[in-house]
Amino acid sequence: MTEADVLTLLRAALRTASLMAAPILIAALLAGLAIGLMQALTSIQELTLTFVPKLLVIIIVFWLTAGFMAVSLLGFFETKVLPLFFS
Template identity: 65%
Template structure:
């Protein structure tokens, strides 16, 4: 495999990772900002108040997007990696 093919496959794999992780990271960011705002407005500085709702939101989004994540990974493997392995 040439260097250009290697870097193209690496770029496509990294882009797939970004697409798969975007929903979870977005929800974690929004939940963190919202909870931080509530903490700042109410002067309640409890660590579990930040952790538990954010964890619940991340788990809910993960559960909702598992099908999308699986389809994206399977598509990447079938269209990119398996032909490379079989071809060379």
């Protein structure tokens, strides 16, 4: 395994991790913005109010995108990792 192989593998791993994390991070960002807007409009500044809705959104998005994440991770291992060790 050469240095170029390692760098290619790391680049692909970071890309796969970013693609897998993106739906959850975007959902958490949008939920946080919506809750922050509601807090600003109603003048309710309760810190715990943001935690539960964000957690629920994250769990729902994770549940909906778990198949996509599994396929992405499996594709990464099949196309990038296994050929390096078994060639």
